[in-house]
Amino acid sequence: MTAATSNAPSREEQVKALQKREARRRRLPLLPALIFTILITQIPFVMSLYYSFTDWTVTPPSPRTWTGISNYTDAFTNSFFREAAVTSIVMTVSSVLLSVILGTGVALLLDRKFFGQGFVRTLIITPFLVMPVVAGLVWKNQMFSAAFGVINWLLEAVGLEAVEFASKYPRWSIVAVLVWQWTPFMMLIILAGLQGQPASVLEAAKVDGATPRATFFQITLPHLRPYLELGVLLGSIYLIQVFDHIVVMTGGGPGSTNVPYFVNQRSIGGGWRFGSASAFSILVVIATIFIATFGLRVLSGLLEGEEP
Amino acid sequence: MSGSNTGPVVGERKLGGYLLSALAWFVGFLFFFPVFWMVLSGFKTEADANGPPKLFFEPTTEQFAEVTNDTTGLLSAGEAFSNSFWAVAISTVLVMLLAIPAAYALSIKPVDKWRDVLFFFISTKFLPIVAAILPLWIIARELNLLNTRLILIILYTAMNLPLAVWMLRSFFSEVPRELIEAAQIDGTNLRGQITSVILPIVAPGLAATALLCVIFAWNEFFLAVQLNPIEGSTVPIWVTGNVSTRGNFLAKLSAASTLATLPVIIAGWLAQKRMIRGLAMGAIK
Amino acid sequence: MAEVKFDAASRIYPGTEEPAVNKLNLDIGDGELLVLVGPSGSGKSTALRMLAGLEFVNDGSIFINDKDVTLAPPQDRDIAMVFQNYALYPQMTVASNMAFALKQQGVSKEDRMARVKEAAKILDLEPFLDRKPKNLSGGQRQRVAMGRAIVREPQVFLMDEPLSNLDAKLRVQTRTELADLQARLGVTTVYVTHDQVEAMTMGHRVAVLNFGVLQQVDAPRTLYSAPANKFVAGFIGSPAMNLLAASDVGGRAGIGGVQVPLSDAVAAAAGAHPARELTVGVRPEHLQLGSEGIPGEAIVVEELGSESFVHVRIDHLGESTTIVVRDEGETDVRRGDNVSVGFNGPVHLFGPDDQRISG
Structure with missing residues (x-):
């Protein structure tokens, strides 16, 4: 391994060379994934950024002209966009919060030994696995429908009037389906948190005479915090991008067009105005960056002190 | 690590326990009900499905036969399933081929700035896909990739890669370092360490990760409908195609939905425990 | 059979100033059982891992049988190591665990089985050869880890707190068995422990480390009767001086x-x-x-x-x-x-x- 010739490099140089080679060897397996990800995710983003400063209609083809920030100023005065932005915020926040709260409740229910525990958990995670378009269609046509929907059948059974939910309350119908699909996800994360809680701590609380309520608020909830944060973070990232449910449930009906759907309408979905649509999408990115900065902070808190 | 904190219970607390268990079962059925109803409706006739909700009826498989039957001019089930199958299968294989070495380089023999690199991968998930779709459409059109399986394969790979790196890293970090060192001292090279020590330990985690990629890719609708609305359409698009404006369609739609979702639901059931551990526990240990 | 030599060997972890092991000079004779002992953070494990090739040596050299192995990877050093938590391959049977290194060396299947059987006999592991590690008791796992080292017939045994996961009674018993086994095999052994009783009872010589610096290396009796400095005096002996x-x-x-x-x-x-x-x-x-x-x-x-x-x-x-x-x-x-x-x-x-x- 080492040649003991007189003009051999010094030990220090040898060690340095070895460490360098080691560092290169460690980087190598990372590169394909890293390069691929940079190519596919960063280039389109930069192109979007560029388009957003231009006026450009793809069909019928029009020349691309530089317009500076006018797309952005237009966006803020465009009442349709403002409405879409509000819808995005309301839908994301309400569906994330509701599914976290419900998910916590369900997780607490499942964090007990009872007959059929695993089976019940399996039933509850099912909605998360359902294809979003299918979830939207099933709820719209078979749960919410005034004519054949199960919910309306129940309402009528107790003497209330049937409601065509998806067209009367488009935004909240979508939120309901999102909550149905995401509560299981939140439940799983929180359940993992509950089960990671050392039993000895709970026993100590019991010995100290804490009531179940005090134990929950003063011990369990603080312990769950990172799990709740992770749930909120992952949920927000996905739910701000909701598209499928809107297409199949309301087609963007009143109060249910969020920004992604709006961008689609203005571009590939028929408007073909790629310039202004890009500006709208960049605004979503900026909004997401707010969530992401918060999110990265959470994640770095999680990774802190962890050795690879 | 025991989650249940039920101590010895007596008297009325026992009753409370039964009530909570009953509530858990009830909630379970509530969440499952729409899926149950969908499957049930798939076995109804259109007449049975398009009427007041019916629990008891004469089951028929006629809707399943009908939706899988080719109709000229429309997207056939066979085509959609084969498009989905290839896009999902190839992209998942590619994801794993790229993610396994990357996860290795972020956990077992970590690069210097492994935290930063991991952050980069995750942060790409923060980028809304809507911000990239227009350039992607332009690029795909320029390269004649619109309405091909290839564009979906590439994009599904990119879509699932960060998630797979994230999950695999957490599974890889669970491999005890001493085990790899023992293998090193026992004279294995890198390949030997991976094949004989690491992979056998992380195999269940690999399977769960691959499965999650399959689920996300199989259920994906946005990219498919933007880039492949005509030929190369996938199963989610085929499902929406069963919504008809001329006449009753609920039973057929239910049958199609059942075919489209059931494989993924069953796969998810089988892998539920590991999936969530890789997703969440990788971050929180 | 081998002699081991640390020649002013140092290890500085990246991002730290103080060396974890500071200019360690140590000569270990053929067939000797040398114990490295010290409190946690003393650098004893780091020194062992440097000898194993699992840690870079930033300065100085390490020799096994006059061959400079300072930069050699672990697999080129002809050493065997017993880890604190045994590091048994969970998916392999006891026999495969023990045969793994031989397989890497390309030893034929018959020879492998023969050598595994022989080692299993020495360690009373014969009834367990087909079991997986998870179906063994702590003591049995420890013996498998030993067996994995023995079958290789290496130049040097390295042991990193091999008894610390056993309960007190078993630890005392295994300690004696291990010392006896080492004496019979006559393989040069470097043994790391934080337990000074273990060090004193097992070591032919004991090297005491503190903050990465070698304090004294001597026969146990000498360490006890003539400690070189205050640290050694306070560390060796229970209750303490x-x-x-x-x-x-x-x-x-x-x-x-x-x-x-x-x-x-x-x-x-x-x-x-x-x-x-x-x-x-x-x-x-x-x-x-x-x-x-x-x-x-x-x-x-x-x-x-x-x-x-x-x-x-x-x-x-x-x-x-x-x-x-x-x-x-x-x-x-x-x-x-x-x-x-x-x-x-x-x-x-x-x-x-x-x-x-x-x-």
Whole structure:
């Protein structure tokens, strides 16, 4: 391994060379994934950024002209966009919060030994696995429908009037389906948190005479915090991008067009105005960056002190 | 690590326990009900499905036969399933081929700035896909990739890669370092360490990760409908195609939905425990 | 069979200033069992891992049989290692675990099985060869880890706290077996432990490390009777040596107003320093309770059956201090008794540089 010739490099140089080679060897397996990800995710983003400063209609083809920030100023005065932005915020926040709260409740229910525990958990995670378009269609046509929907059948059974939910309350119908699909996800994360809680701590609380309520608020909830944060973070990232449910449930009906759907309408979905649509999408990115900065902070808190 | 904190219970607390268990079962059925109803409706006739909700009826498989039957001019089930199958299968294989070495380089023999690199991968998930779709459409059109399986394969790979790196890293970090060192001292090279020590330990985690990629890719609708609305359409698009404006369609739609979702639901059931551990526990240990 | 040599070997972890192992010089003879002992953070494990090739050596060299292995990867060093948590391959049977290294070397299947069987016989593992590690007890796993090292017939055995995961009783038993096995096989062994009793009972020689610096390397008896410095004196022996800043009693070192007995040579050598700058060290068994000596009060009496240890509070340098005195098994001393502590054996003196003053 080492040649003991007189003009051999010094030990220090040898060690340095070895460490360098080691560092290169460690980087190598990372590169394909890293390069691929940079190519596919960063280039389109930069192109979007560029388009957003231009006026450009793809069909019928029009020349691309530089317009500076006018797309952005237009966006803020465009009442349709403002409405879409509000819808995005309301839908994301309400569906994330509701599914976290419900998910916590369900997780607490499942964090007990009872007959059929695993089976019940399996039933509850099912909605998360359902294809979003299918979830939207099933709820719209078979749960919410005034004519054949199960919910309306129940309402009528107790003497209330049937409601065509998806067209009367488009935004909240979508939120309901999102909550149905995401509560299981939140439940799983929180359940993992509950089960990671050392039993000895709970026993100590019991010995100290804490009531179940005090134990929950003063011990369990603080312990769950990172799990709740992770749930909120992952949920927000996905739910701000909701598209499928809107297409199949309301087609963007009143109060249910969020920004992604709006961008689609203005571009590939028929408007073909790629310039202004890009500006709208960049605004979503900026909004997401707010969530992401918060999110990265959470994640770095999680990774802190962890050795690879 | 025991989650249940039920101590010895007596008297009325026992009753409370039964009530909570009953509530858990009830909630379970509530969440499952729409899926149950969908499957049930798939076995109804259109007449049975398009009427007041019916629990008891004469089951028929006629809707399943009908939706899988080719109709000229429309997207056939066979085509959609084969498009989905290839896009999902190839992209998942590619994801794993790229993610396994990357996860290795972020956990077992970590690069210097492994935290930063991991952050980069995750942060790409923060980028809304809507911000990239227009350039992607332009690029795909320029390269004649619109309405091909290839564009979906590439994009599904990119879509699932960060998630797979994230999950695999957490599974890889669970491999005890001493085990790899023992293998090193026992004279294995890198390949030997991976094949004989690491992979056998992380195999269940690999399977769960691959499965999650399959689920996300199989259920994906946005990219498919933007880039492949005509030929190369996938199963989610085929499902929406069963919504008809001329006449009753609920039973057929239910049958199609059942075919489209059931494989993924069953796969998810089988892998539920590991999936969530890789997703969440990788971050929180 | 091999000799091992650390030649001014250092390890500095990236991002730290202080070396984890600082210019370690150590010669380990053929067939010797050398124990590296020290508190946590002393660098003992790092030194072992440097020898294994699992840590970079930033400076200096390491030789196995006069061959410089400083930069060689672990697989080129012909060593076997037993890890603290055994590091058994979970998916392999006991037999495959033991045969794994041989398989890497390309040893034929018959030879592998023969050697595994032989090692299994030595370690009483024959009934378990087809089991997976998770179906074994802690003691059995430990033996498999040993077996995995033995079958390789390596130049050097490296053992990193191999007994620390066993319960106390099994640890004592395994300790003896391991020492016996090493003596029979005659393979050079470097053994790391934080447990000084383990070090003293097993090591042919013991190297004491602290903060990455080698303090002393000697036979256990020498370490005990002639510790090189205050650290070694305090670390080796249980209960620990009483170490007290000396008081000045008539120009010579004392404890609580009583001069400590010293040989003329030591007294002469100590004369170079004022008594107040010296440290007195005396082992509990070299003190006795009697009618004269340092006056004090018994505050704790630990009866261990064959002997007992009495903690005596004395007045020393104007403060109350506790010293430990060994007494007979069935002692009559009770908590609260007034006692006098006399000297009954050698007393060590340590100079201002913490080194032991020898005559």
